[in-house]
Amino acid sequence: MKKQYFLLLLVVVNFSFAQIQDAWVYFNDKPSAATFLANPLTMLTQRSLDRRTAQNIALDITDVPVEQSYITQISAATGITVMAKSKWLNALHIRGTQTDIQALTAFSFVNAVKFANHSLNPNGRISTVSTINKPVNKQYEVQTTYNYGGSQNQIEMLNGHLLHQQNFTGQGKIIAVLDSGFTGVDTAAPFQDLITNNQILGGYNFPDRNANYFSRHNHGTNVLSTMGAFVDGQLVGTAPSAKYYLFITEDVNSENPVEESYWVEGAELADYYGADIINSSLGYFGYDNPAYSHVYADMTGNKTFASRGANMAFNKGIVVVVSAGNSGATANPHIASPADAFGALTIGAVDNLEAYASFSSIGPSFDGRIKPDVCAKGAATTVSTTTGTITTASGTSFSSPVMAGMVATFWSAMPNLTAQQVVSFIRQSADNFNAPTSQKGYGIPDFQQALNIALNIETITTTENTIVYPNPAENQITFQLEKNQKGKVCLYDVLGQKIIEKEISSTNNTIDIQNLSNGVYYYNFESNKVFKGKIIKK
Template identity: 65%
Template sequence: MVTKYLPEMNRKLLSIFIIFFSIIIHAQEDAWVYLTDKPDAAYYLANPLEMLSQRALDRRTVQGISLDNTDVPVYPNYITQIENATGITVMAKSKWMNALHVRGSLTNIQALENLAFVDYVYYANHSLNLRSGNPITTPISESKSSDTNDKFDVQVNFNYGNSDNQIQMLNGHLLHQQDHTGQGKIIAVLDSGFTGVDTATPFQRLHDNNLILGGYNFPDGNANFYMRHNHGTMVLSTMGGYVDGQLVGTAPDAQYYLFITEDINSENPVEESYWVEAAELADSLGVDVINSSLGYGAYDNPNYSYSYAQRNGQIGFASRGASMAFQKGIVCVISAGNEGNNTEPHIGIPADADNILTIGAVNNVEAYVSFSSIGNTADGRIKPDVCAKGLGATISNTSGAITTASGTSFSSPILAGMVATFWSAVPNLSASQVIQYVKESADQYNTPDIYKGYGVPDFQLALTNALNTESFSTNQVSIYPNPVSSILTIEGVQLQNASIRIYNQLGQNVLSFDLLNNQNSIDVSVLNSGVYFYDFSSNNSKLRGKLIKR
């Protein structure tokens, strides 16, 4: 081997060039530009099918969710003006936040604040933000992760093979035996890539039944989502994979959208913005459940990284996006992360979000696995919420071989598939009710901890509890929200001569209302937090169920 050496002067010039180039690279900043308004909001709100699918509108109707300005797209002319600004690249956009993710020099980004339609700029570099508190107020209505049946009318018997433990642990097989396998529910998978999903045998059943509805590749800006990486492939296999006698997913008959939001080549906050864009697209397509086995804490630029104190559900862009998805009637299921053995062992972004299910990992006997990131959130909320098998989970790789892998990346989709399967059995429940039933069914519900949260759910118990409320079983009356903080709404075809009585757990009548003149709301704010029971009756309906008061 012959080694060549540069002359001394050339070496000095090269060194200067490298230093200069490094300065230029690090001079580039990422930021979110928050806009003041949406001038065309009235048009979109009057023509909702211009911004949302009928399925998305139906989901809102079932859950009593109104349209608002957050459903309206970002104003195109504002995007164009910022794209044309000196030295600015628009990387992503969010209608929910009315914000654009931009990249450019600090000077050029600062100049954007002179535009009349720019409210303010929030930098990914936390030290550059002069604002105190939250970057934006996201209204709340209520990780790249390192990786006895005889009482039922049995309709489906799967040969689970080695995947039996991860399903039976959750009593998911009991729901499958009752023919609840995710039918009618759509799951969006937000991940790093799905190589082999278009060719590998474990996914053939999905293709044969037209259960993969589409997807998008956000980092590359195209519709080629069967590429980039294998992580999403393995994740999807735990929900939708099928090889008789080897692997059955927890929601084998759900439908799926596959979204690439993770850029494996770098760690940058733009991935959070892609995540929110994907969640918004999922919402518009009528998705019911989002699974994301991704999480963020440390970035390549340490100035962009999140401290534990910032993991409160209100700082991370993706965390606020996940909470917003809930407000649109979607259940987000997020992996807790695999940082449990690290110096910073806590859950990341967006696992810290409010009103989602954050999933930790347990082994085959339901014991906590040490790599699983711990809680609570910085503001003291219980995390993780619940757990599923994450050590030695049975998965498919890109070639279709059935093998095992470990990480909350797999406990999350195993749980997400069961959420869709449970919801398919009681389809008129709200996202809030689904989350609450899952938590209440878990084995540590009364004694949660920072390792397993509320513990391992029992989906047969969740289904039994949901069926006992009877609230979904009539097409004439709907009572929501449940849990409720103050105002309880009763909707129905006819509410004449209607009354509702609320009882505590001792059977004592604590509130009574006669609904006059088709009155459809009552104030229950005087009740203490806890579990109550309601008895509703009218000329044509009777309804009893459990009511949770926040």
């Protein structure tokens, strides 16, 4: 009897090792980094480089692609399928048996392997469910649909109409939409201005690995309409003059961690093209295989793959707008990934009277940070269908893009702001800023107030007596500072690469530039205030 039991145990264990698993394989290095960093246009577009320069963000090794020889060797390994890759996290998303995946650690360039099944990792969480549940119902943070129109309330709630009246409508800004599909965008009347004016710049379908992004699903269509659609008297998006990239990162056929990897790939492609804003009306918590699922304790800002990607995008100068989720009335009411990310501007939902919508996922993050950050209308938001019918739908799926469009409109009014400043001013303008709650975060922003705050800051900054001379200069530059003032100066080239960093003071305020090549350079001086400008080396 004991022998029979032991034999059965062996069969179960062997079956476990034979099951196909999802995992990430992380690499030690990027051997080609120096070559790429010396030739930035081989890894990023000029617009992406310009965004970094404008925000004083230096290029670094995370901008370098994953080493191709590593991808080739992993792809050729026994039983391994490569599903996605991330240069920011220097990793591949792979599928294979536990045995085949663990065998990859024999490669000298592999740093670590992390299984999506938490119980297979050292000190991993033990799953309490041993069977695979029925597929998770993909709601895309959408609630009930109603049959009435009118986008006035969702824009006026944020005082967005006041910016529109000043002719700020998102011009000059690019929004990357990460979603499940965009059927009908190329044919429905509400999107024809975007098509005619070439405001759809392109996109990609990650699950199918092709450029057919007007496909798969209608959720992204509804989402895009709140930002870019225009039907006179029925629906005006919050950023009708912005330009858009459309990325399908969500697979409607299943709920699997590979979608987090597609999400990060989409964010990296948005960065490559120079997008200013990402909208993601997607969230990750439960998966078809419960052994892969997250728990609230994972929502610490930088643990899940998607949240780590969101943080990287923000660090590259992109405002990352993410829906809070629709779990507010469930047994697990808290935000999911990547809404928990440090770098995400997480959006909750309110109704037309600015009251909290009961379905909207709540905060805080597990580590106690304010989430959601702010709110917009997500109950009966006016949207377009794939056929062009103007209707309403509810969910943080729609409060998020309403906000993302307003971010673009606000940023078009103040194009010299950094992503960090944009997020900060939006939070400061919100009606609960001094008393945030777990339901509405800092509350509902007032974008006219945010603009006033930003204009006041700019006025103070530009009238300070901080002078850099001579300019143009040959050998050195001097910062004329106030008595006892000190701070740090960083000097960047036109590609955004930091070339000089020095602490200066009112008595030690010169920087040697004689060894620099002739051309334009940008400086950033940080003290009790921040001063930026450019100098010419001759």
